[in-house]
Amino acid sequence: MAREDIAREQEELAAMRTKGWNAGILRAVALWAVGLSSSAWAEVKLNPIFTDGAVLQQDANVPVWGKAREGEKVTVQFDGQSATSTAKDGKWMVHFKPHKAGGPFVLTVAGEENTITLKNVLVGEVWVCSGQSNMQFALEFDANASTEASTANYPKLRTFNVRRKNSVQPLAEVEGKWMECTPASSIYFTAVGYYFGRDLHKATGVPVGLIHSSWGATSAQAWTSLDGLEKEQKLHRYAEEAKKLAANFEQASATYPSELADYQEKLKKWEVEVGAAYKETLKSWTAENQKLKLEGKPVIPQPKPVQPRPTMPLSPDGWPNNPTVLFNGMIAPLIPYAIKGVIWYQGEGNAGQSQEYRTLFPRLIADWREKWGQGDFPFLFVQVAPFQNLPPEIREAQLLSWQKTPNTAMVVITDVGNATDIHPRQKEPVGARLALAARTLAYGEKIEYSGPVFDAIKIDGDRAVLSFKHLGSGLLAKDGDLQGFTIAGADKKFIAAKAEIKGDTVVVSSEKVRVPVAVRYGWENVPHVNLFNKEGLPASPFRTDAD
Incomplete structure (x- = not known):
């Protein structure tokens, strides 16, 4: 039974209660619905990161995983390869041997009661694109958006945009879907990721998949796991903050619905309806010969102080800048998807803690590598652009992080910054320079990728x-x-x-x-x-x- 049918059954059961049906009959119907619900959930499921149009990493062992009933046998087939797993604790996983770039292919997942078929699957290079707002910045807002988007017809360049989600505990799944790059869809790509992927696709001649997982105005500690923070003494305060937030989760979850409802009610009372005559018309009356009438009757305007907006209650999962919550909600669910490397654009959110960033950022890189278990994959990042509120110490912290961390690269963009806008609109040089770094570190080309x-x-x-x-x-x-x-x-x-x-x-x-x-x-x-x-x-x- 589909989830929609289950929901409909639950609504009908609620209606039965209000009509006073016999308790015995109601109990029997409820048990029948529960049985159907259990049957529906027994169907084998594929992790949501695998959808039609997915890109899998070439020349690597590729894990594919999902959920199934305990002990259920699951068989996955892909371009002549077949692998079988038996679900344990409701989870299953198979691994495919390294595959050369190509496609499109079909991937099938067969359980005992259902089969899932994914079409148009490619094999190529997969990169995670993460950070804060300058990575989140969409091609739609790029300085060259109209010209670039009109010719962005790259069916083998694809993105998976991870829905923003913070969590006090590591999640198993993300929301999103794979999307081909077309003139219509390209504007929804991360601009930096798009230019990076475009250049990489042209240079390598193989499909490129971009898993985009970023959130504006966030700090590096939010993107680091609890275990990662605990491994560095200088970062223990963040680990303790994360553990305290997690410990309060159950209580906060119980009270949050009523607190949110109370906030919404207060917000309704706080909002003041403004008359249509207010917009783009006279807003104050000071001259003696000016009069205000409403429905033909004189009106004397009276000032009314604006009350402070009600404070929205904190979600049980905290704010996106709480330590670990973005790793838990937006990175942990991606692991162990096979990837080639990471491109990262962040640092603005830690500009006030530049000295600490010298420790925090390398720890984040090490943490991701440890969790993925795919070795010291290339980690390429952008030095923050010139901006009136970004001190030089944060750029130095990034430079030192590059120099002390193996298999990393930093691209400099002092020539594309904007003193009054923290989001410079020229993203093409940023993505292009990241692609140069990838071609050197990840693909062994003998080219210069950095300035002096x-x-x-x-x-x-x-x-x-x-x-x-x-x-x-x-x-x-x-x-x-x-x-x-x-x-x-x-x-x-x-x-x-x-x-x-x-x-x-x-x-x-x-x-x-x-x-x-x-x-x-x-x-x-x-x-x-x-x-x-x-x-x-x-x-x-x-x-x-x-x-």
């Missing part, structure tokens, strides 16, 4: 000579003389400096600093900088006196 990165400082008299990694074809000052360098002596008072490219180095000096000690580059919230390599990739801001 500070390596060492050497003091030569009254000059500081800086050397760099990721030189590419050489250093370049874009649009004139080098900008953004400051220099200091022992007093650590940094002043604007002259900087020149000398071969593979940058020489920095100032007539006001006779014995330089340290140099900084782009060390401000909105850096005005122009050091690139000849591949067109910008240098990361840095300071030689980092603590």
